[in-house]
Structure formats: structure tokens, C-alpha cells
Amino acid sequence: MYQRLGELVNNICIDAILLVLCTSTLIAEVECRKTSPPLLLLVSFDGFRYDYPDMYSLENFHLLNNIGVRAQSISAFATTTFPNHFTMITGVYQETHGIISNNMYDPVMKSVFKVETMNDTRWWSQNSLLETIWKTNEVENINERKSGVIGWPVSLETPINGHRPSKYEVFEKKRQFKEIIDTMISWFLDEKEPINFGSIYYREPDAVGHRYGPNSKEVNVTVHECDELLGYLMNKINTSDLLKNDLNVIIASDHGMEQVNGINNLTYIDDYVNTSLFHYYGTVTVISIFPHADNDTDVIYENLTKIPHSVVYKKNDIPDNYHYKNNIRIGPILLVADGGFEILSRPVSKNISDGSFDGNITSNFDRTKTHGNHGYDNSLKTMRSIFYAYGPQFRKNFTSSIPFYNVDLYSLMCIILDIKNIRQTNGSFNNIKDFLLDQSKINSKIFGQSSIFSFASSLPTIVLVAILLSLIMGVVWSIITCRYAPRPIHVESVTTTIPHRYQLLSTNDNEHHQKQQQNTDNKTREFLGDNEL
Incomplete structure (x- = not known):
């Protein structure tokens, strides 16, 4: 009987060990799935105003609303291309990251930012604490995470604080966007080194919006072409089970577009102030002014206040909600045009090397043929742009009743990419939580990793571990019972003399x-x- 009991206990132990091994394998598979990096694609259509999808009945953009989330996006001031695209990928205002205009001057570098000089890493690395989303993604786990970028309006050939994305291709004006989409999809599906984060950029409808204005038939045609390209992207995603099920997609823009009345609203700065007293940089909507002598600042300021359809500020008086004063690249005086107006300078001979070059303010082309512009006060509704998102981590058929700030985009992408330690930025988690299916990810960032929300999210793993520990304890108990149980005396059946x-x-x-x-x-x-x- 005891022999049979021992054999039974032994079999139970073997079965328990096998069950433990199977459970361990299951837990390993679950953890593997959890640690596999999430997939995210960021797409920017330049100058895509928030109301274009409704104005022009764009089918695929409406589909995005049904399968995902939608919001009006408020750009950071100044509402121009390079500054806002840099804000989108860093989560900080322009005064913090240093790209304050498409054309600017740095008094320390004594250099002007323009296409020919923008590859100097000092422009993009003024703030040593700055980090792009593609760097954040990769440093989370350099062995598992790769980022790919095509044509984003930054200097991709220049390291930003010492880092470039693993895969990148610079902007090419004549390159077809479908080709860009194909390349990006192939990077996600690369068998050897797939990316888990990608970002791509398309220059329209901004270019056509500048030329013909946001209410033109030409913009109508162009935004329908953008809608068709969006459909092409969605179809490419759906051809892959991996991307169809796992890829999160964000469709955004950098700013909106305002109607400009061309020749009827031309204003020249030279008509109001002696421009030999200062040098100036920026765009025709936001101008940064650097007086040659501090004693001339008040005179220059007083004369600039006479320019119609504009507002002029001394640096300390720039509105706090602009977040646009604490940087040396912003001049002592800031001139901002009202919506729909432009401030030009008459073409004169300038010597770029003497520091008087005025960016693209000089009217070196026919402004009467320009009927759309941006860069204005970001509180103007015409400066708002689109924001859509869909995928496994986003809600469906949700339209936000409050605007979305593009400075919050970096934080949202960090949540989607499951970044454990998100850097401090100018963004807010509260502004993005309504977009997500699982808001516990936001709550754990707000309340700390020890919160009940963090515990609840790891409950399945805790249950599996508890089962595993119970099985191990059972095996240990069986072994101890077998070893220390009373042993029966067995008498051999041999011939002996019985007393x-x-x-x-x-x-x-x-x-x-x-x-x-x-x-x-x-x-x-x-x-x-x-x-x-």
C-alpha cells in the first residue's frame, strides 16, 4: 500500500512540474507580447485647416472620424511651419526649443536661419535638454525600437542633440507622396530591422493655399487629392494583418490658413520707420526686430505702433499665452500683423554678411498673387488645423468638444508608444486622455506608478504569478510529505526460528x-x- 502511495505522490509531483513549466511558458509569451513595442505612424499635411474636411466633404477624413477620434488642433505661436513641426515632435513651445520662425537671427551665432544654413546643428540643439519623439522611442529600448522619418520639416541630416533616427530620408519637393507612403510601410514590415515609429510629411495643401487662398476652387481640388492619398495610406495599412490590427495612426497639421486680399492690404514697414536703425527677421506676418542701439528702441517702437492692422510689443510685454519671449532669437521688439494682413519691406540691396538681412520680409516677388497666409495669433480660428487618430489604442467615433493643443502631441505619442519615463514638457496629459480607450495609462502618469490604475493594468500577470506560486508550494509540500512521513517496517519472508x-x-x-x-x-x-x- 505504501509503495503505491509513494508512486502516486511521485506522479503528482511530475505532473505539477510539467504544469509549472507550461504556465511559465504562457507567462513568458504574455510578457513578450506586452514588451513588444507598440506601432505608431504620424502624418502631417502642411497647412490643412481644421474645417477643410467639412467645407469640401472629404470622404476618407470623415471615415477617420467614424473609426477614430477628431479634434481641432491649436498651433503654438508663431503659427508657421518649421516652429510648429518642431513643437509637435518635442512637446515644447518655440521659446523653449529655439526654432521661433522660418527665418530668424541668432545674436550669439551671428547667423541667419534659412534653407542654406539650417543644417547647422546649433539651430536645432539650442536647448540641450531637448529630445525628439523619434529619439525618445529609440532610447526606451535601442535593441527593440527603431524610428523612421521621411521629409519632416527639420534638418534630418543634422543630429539634434547628438541623435538622428535609425532610418530617414530628407525632404524632396518633387517626390510623390504615394512613394513616401510605400517606403514608410516597407520600413514597418522590414523583416530584419522593422521600425515601430514613423513620421511622414506632405507639403500640401499649404502651397496651394498660399497661392489661391483657403476658399478657392484650387484648394478644393488639392484637399480632395489629399483625401485620396489618405485613402491610399489606409488601404496600404489594411493589406497587412500586422498593421491593420496593431498600427496606431495620427493625422495632423502644423497650422491653418487665412484669406489675404492681395494688393488691397499691402503695408510696407519702410513707410513708417527708419529701417537703418535696426535689422529684422521673420515672415510677413510676424517680424522680430533687433535695434542696432538700445537708445533707439523707444523711437522704433513708437513709429511701429503707427502701422495699421498690426500689434507691436516690447519683448517683456509679449502676451504670456504666446509663450514667445524667453529666447535670444526673439528680438527686443515684436511686430505681429492682424489676420489677413501682411507687412512687407521694399526691395533694396542688402549685404547679408553685415547682419542686416531681413529674412523673407523683402517683397522680392509679386505679393498681389498671394491670397492665403498664416503665422498670425494662434487664437484665431482660421489658424486651427486638423487632428485625427485611429488604431487599437484610440476610441472610435469620438469628436472632442474642446480643442487639442499641438504641444500636447508629444505626450500623446509617448503614451501610445508606452514610454515608461516621459520627459517633462509643456504639454498636458489631461488634454489627451479622452482620446484613449485605456485611460489608466494617463492616470498612472498623473497619479504615479503605484496607483490603483497601474495595479489594475497588471492584474492578469499578478494572477498568473499567484497560480505559479501556488503550484510551486504544492510541489514543495508533496516532497516534504514524502520525505518525512512515517515509514512502515517491512519483514522479509524468510525461514526463521520463531521463539x-x-x-x-x-x-x-x-x-x-x-x-x-x-x-x-x-x-x-x-x-x-x-x-x-
């Missing part, structure tokens, strides 16, 4: 036994004495 007093008596042996017993009793009396017996 007479334990033998069964037969009739013939009875008399012999009585004589032996009497002799034994006599010897006992001799040893113990009569009293003790």
Missing part, C-alpha cells in the same frame, strides 16, 4: 510448553525475588 512463546500451540505441544513455562517462571523468581513477582 516458542510466540508459536501457536498444537495439542501435542501443549504439555511441552507447560514444562518450559514452569522453568521460565522459576528462573524469574530467583532473579526478582518472591515479593516482586
Whole structure:
């Protein structure tokens, strides 16, 4: 019986060990799936105003609303291309990251930012604490995470604080956007080194919006072409089960577009102030002014206040909500045109090397043919742009009743990419939580990793670990029970002489036994004495 019990316990132990191994494998697979980096694609259509999808009945953009989330996006001031694209990928305002205009001057570098000089890493690395989303993604786990970027309006050939994305291709004006889409999809599906984050850029409808204005038939045609390209992208994604099920997609823009009345609203700065007293940089909507002498600042300021359809600020008086004063690249005086107006300078001969070059303010082309512009106060509704997102981590058929700030985009992407330690930025988690299916990811960032939300998100793993520990304890108990249980005495079946007093008596042996017993009793009396017996 005991032998069979031992065999049974032994079999139970073996089965338990096998079950533990199977459970361990299951847990490993679950953890592997959890640690596989999420997939995210960021797409920017330059100058895509927030209301274009409704104005021009764009089918695929409406589909995005049904399968994902939608919001109006408020750009950071100044509402221009390079500054806002840099804000989108860093999560900080322009005064923090240093790209304050498409054309700017740095008094320390004594250099002007323009296409020919923008590859100097000092332009993009003014803030040493700055980090792009593609760097954040890769440093989270350099062995598992790769980023790919095509044509984003930054200097991709120049390291930003020492880092470039693993895969990148610079902007090419004549390159077809479908080709860009194909390349990006192939990077996600690369068998050897797939990316898990990608970003691509398309220059329209900004270019056509500048030329013809946001309300033109030309913009109508162009945004429908953008809608078709969006459909092409979505179809490419759906051809892959991996991307169809796992890829999160964000469709955004850098700014909106305002109608400009061309020749009817031309204003020249030269008509109001002596431009020999200062040098100036920026765009025709936002101008940064650097007086040659501090004593001339008040005179220059007073004369600039006379320019119609504009607002002029001394640096310390720039509105706080602009987040646009704490940087040396912003001049002591800032001139901002009202929506729909432009401030030009008359073409004169300038010597770029003497520091008087005025960016693209000089009217070196026919402004009467320009009917759209941006760069204005970001509180203007015409400066708002699109924001759509869909995928496994986003809600469906949700339209936000409040605007989305593009400075929050970096934080949102970090949440989607499951970045454990998100850097401090100018963005807010509260502004993005309504977009997500699982808001516990936001709550854990707001309340800390030890919160109940963080515990709840790891509950399946905790249950599996508890099961595993129970099985291990069962195995240990069985081993201890088998080792320390009372062991039965087993008597071998061999021929031995059984003492007479334990033998069964037969009739013939009875008399012999009585004589032996009497002799034994006599010897006992001799040893113990009569009293003790």
C-alpha cells in the first residue's frame, strides 16, 4: 500500500512540474507580447485647416472620424511651419526649443536661419535638454525600437542633440507622396530591422493655399487629392494583418490658413520707420526686430505702433499665452500683423554678411498673387488645423468638444508608444486622455506608478504569478510529505526460528510448553525475588 502511495505522490509531483513549466511558458509569451513595442505612424499635411474636411466633404477624413477620434488642433505661436513641426515632435513651445520662425537671427551665432544654413546643428540643439519623439522611442529600448522619418520639416541630416533616427530620408519637393507612403510601410514590415515609429510629411495643401487662398476652387481640388492619398495610406495599412490590427495612426497639421486680399492690404514697414536703425527677421506676418542701439528702441517702437492692422510689443510685454519671449532669437521688439494682413519691406540691396538681412520680409516677388497666409495669433480660428487618430489604442467615433493643443502631441505619442519615463514638457496629459480607450495609462502618469490604475493594468500577470506560486508550494509540500512521513517496517519472508512463546500451540505441544513455562517462571523468581513477582 505504501509503495503505491509513494508512486502516486511521485506522479503528482511530475505532473505539477510539467504544469509549472507550461504556465511559465504562457507567462513568458504574455510578457513578450506586452514588451513588444507598440506601432505608431504620424502624418502631417502642411497647412490643412481644421474645417477643410467639412467645407469640401472629404470622404476618407470623415471615415477617420467614424473609426477614430477628431479634434481641432491649436498651433503654438508663431503659427508657421518649421516652429510648429518642431513643437509637435518635442512637446515644447518655440521659446523653449529655439526654432521661433522660418527665418530668424541668432545674436550669439551671428547667423541667419534659412534653407542654406539650417543644417547647422546649433539651430536645432539650442536647448540641450531637448529630445525628439523619434529619439525618445529609440532610447526606451535601442535593441527593440527603431524610428523612421521621411521629409519632416527639420534638418534630418543634422543630429539634434547628438541623435538622428535609425532610418530617414530628407525632404524632396518633387517626390510623390504615394512613394513616401510605400517606403514608410516597407520600413514597418522590414523583416530584419522593422521600425515601430514613423513620421511622414506632405507639403500640401499649404502651397496651394498660399497661392489661391483657403476658399478657392484650387484648394478644393488639392484637399480632395489629399483625401485620396489618405485613402491610399489606409488601404496600404489594411493589406497587412500586422498593421491593420496593431498600427496606431495620427493625422495632423502644423497650422491653418487665412484669406489675404492681395494688393488691397499691402503695408510696407519702410513707410513708417527708419529701417537703418535696426535689422529684422521673420515672415510677413510676424517680424522680430533687433535695434542696432538700445537708445533707439523707444523711437522704433513708437513709429511701429503707427502701422495699421498690426500689434507691436516690447519683448517683456509679449502676451504670456504666446509663450514667445524667453529666447535670444526673439528680438527686443515684436511686430505681429492682424489676420489677413501682411507687412512687407521694399526691395533694396542688402549685404547679408553685415547682419542686416531681413529674412523673407523683402517683397522680392509679386505679393498681389498671394491670397492665403498664416503665422498670425494662434487664437484665431482660421489658424486651427486638423487632428485625427485611429488604431487599437484610440476610441472610435469620438469628436472632442474642446480643442487639442499641438504641444500636447508629444505626450500623446509617448503614451501610445508606452514610454515608461516621459520627459517633462509643456504639454498636458489631461488634454489627451479622452482620446484613449485605456485611460489608466494617463492616470498612472498623473497619479504615479503605484496607483490603483497601474495595479489594475497588471492584474492578469499578478494572477498568473499567484497560480505559479501556488503550484510551486504544492510541489514543495508533496516532497516534504514524502520525505518525512512515517515509514512502515517491512519483514522479509524468510525461514526463521520463531521463539516458542510466540508459536501457536498444537495439542501435542501443549504439555511441552507447560514444562518450559514452569522453568521460565522459576528462573524469574530467583532473579526478582518472591515479593516482586
